[in-house]
Amino acid sequence: MSLFVNGAQVPAPTDPRVSLLDHLREGLHLTGTKKGCNQGACGACTVLVDGERILSCLALAVQFDGRQITTIEGLASEEGLHPLQAAFIEHDGFQCGYCTPGQICSAIGMAAEAQRGVPSHVTDDLGGTITLTREEIQERMSGNLCRCGAHNGIVEAIQAVLVEGVPA
Amino acid sequence: MNPFQYARADDAADALRRGAISGAAYLGGGTNLVDLMRETIARPDQLIDVTGLPATIAETDDGGLLIDAAVRNTALAEHPAVRMRYPVLSRAILAGASAQIRNMATVGGNLLQRTRCTYFYDAEGARCNKRTPGSGCDAREGFNRIHAVLGASDACVATHPSDMCVALAALDATVHVDGAEGQRTIPFADLHRLPGDQPDRDTVLRDGELITAIALPALPTGARSAYRKVRDRASYAFALVSVAAVLQLEGDRVVDVRIAFGGVAHKPWRATKAEAALRGQTITQQVVLDAAAAEFAEARPLRDNAFKPALVARTLAAVLTDLARGEAA
Structure with missing residues (x-):
């Protein structure tokens, strides 16, 4: 049984009690993914599984046999930071930085959802295409809390990359 | 663990x-x-x-949908047939939890999440008959703003937190289960229990039974549906109250109306008394408030949740007047 984390094949834990979050941090020493509440309330542990954003604290690692996990460590390339990483710096999208890996993974997942037309609670027309307005981004990112209160910068960073397409 | x-x-x-x-x-x-x-x-x-069990959403011969239990909540909310024909269901799912949780959660699991309150979770600090039968209930005399006003018992005043289930109750869904004694179907409104003196049991499922699918019947031609949730913050919070409604008019008269409330009881609350009061009527603010009053005639509010009957009534009035004008969902 094995998982693929940022493209590398890694073993699953032998104890089925180990969450995906603890496996990433303690087992694989990928400490970019953060443990906030450890009960599904804060979003700090958000990672991408086959491109979909999930909470790794509520996931048992053994459930992800053969799946592709992407963490914050897997986003930058040899050319530099992921555009969202650069935009968070440019737009002051963090203060302490603890929620940032989850925010950025969540925003990448959100972009894919919006692109395939998944509506949100604030979408007027359930049958229409999605425009990532400020209100839409705020609603779609509501599962990621920032106790420093950097939400305005976070939304601006996401808008800059996903809406305005500004290369960061 | x-x-x-x-x-x-x-x-x-x-x-x-x-x-x-x-x-x-x-x-x-x-x-x-x-x-x-x-x-x-x-x-x-x-x-x-x-x-890993099947996760498809299929059209049925009677014009409805059969939703496998392993379908993820996001997949159900975004399905074109659900968005087009059952907007109340899409809207309810999208009002619940966060995107990450909706991506993880299955339909079957949403139904079987525990009816619960904060005292249920406080294993070290609070008594809870749901967690430990016979130990007592600290919610009844405690902070009970989110708790039940209908159908509660001395043993338990918790509410079922699902938004999706409120829509399924209003849609007359059917739950398909399989178990040692074979397959059976359960009308959605009968799946969840009121607490009575056994609050540790949330549903009528037998030991080992597995939910395999949810069937949605076709809605009547011209029926409109909507969901509205009232909560303490704009997103990512449980409902204080919520309303799911399906409305069919002929001219301006109600031919059929199906209503379910969230946040008021141990289970999604199908408001059959309010429905009966509304059939044949023309939707006005006062007609709806009177119908809601009939539903809440036997409400038993606690210290902190006496606002709920009036809040549900106003929310229902807003939903039904919007639906009658063709403005919702």
């Missing part, structure tokens, strides 16, 4: 065989069960992962 053995079920028969063992539990997205296990409130010693 207590030790357990993990197995991934190949199909429903495999899941049922493994689930027949005492102490076994089925695992969907884990968004409630894993959390409860971490708090050692749930202590299964066998976990049977059923996320």
Whole structure:
């Protein structure tokens, strides 16, 4: 049984009690993914599984046999930071930085959802295409809390990359 | 977390065989069960992962939909047929939890999340008859703003937190289950229990039974549906109250109306008295408020939640007047 984390094949834990979050941090020493509440309330542990954003604290690692996990460590390339990483710096999208890996993974997942037309609670027309307005981004990112209160910068960073397409 | 053995079920028969063992539990997205296990409130010693079971949404011969239990909440909310024909269901799902949790959670798991309150979770600090039968209920005399006003008992005043289930109650869904005694179907409104003197039991499912699918009947021609949720913050919070409604008019008269409330009871509350009061009527603010009053005639508010009947009534009036004008969803 094995998982693929940022493209590398890694073993699953032998104890089925180990969450995906603890496996990433303690087992694989990928400490970019953060443990906030450890009960599904804060979003700090958000990672991408086959491109979909999930909470790794509520996931048992053994459930992800053969799946592709992407963490914050897997986003930058040899050319530099992921555009969202650069935009968070440019737009002051963090203060302490603890929620940032989850925010950025969540925003990448959100972009894919919006692109395939998944509506949100604030979408007027359930049958229409999605425009990532400020209100839409705020609603779609509501599962990621920032106790420093950097939400305005976070939304601006996401808008800059996903809406305005500004290369960061 | 207590030790357990993990197995991934190949199909429903495999899941049922493994689930027949005492102490076994089925695992969907884990968004409630894993959390409860971490708090050692749930202590299964066998976990049977059923996320690999079929996850399709299929058209049925009667014009409805058959939704496999392993379908993820996001997949159901975004399905074109659900968005087009059952907007109340899309809207309810999208009003619940966060995007990450909706991506994980399965339909079957959403139905089987625990009816609960904060005292249920406080294993070290609070008495709870749902967690430990016979221990008492600290919510009844405690902070009970989110608690039930209808159908509660001395033993338990918790509410069922699902938004999706409120829509399914209004849609007259049917739950397909499989178990040692064979397959059966349960009308959605009968799946969840009122607490009575057994608040540790949330549903009528028997030991080892597995939800395999949810069937949605076709809605009457011209029926409109909507969901509205009222909560303490704009997103990512449980409902204080919510309303799901399906309305069919002929001219301006109500031919058929189906209403369910969230946040008011131990189960999604099908408002049959309000429905009866509304049939044949023309929707006005006062007509709806009177119908809601009929539903809440036997409400038993607690110290902090006496606002709920009036809040539901106003929310229902807003939903139905919007639907009657063709403005909602």
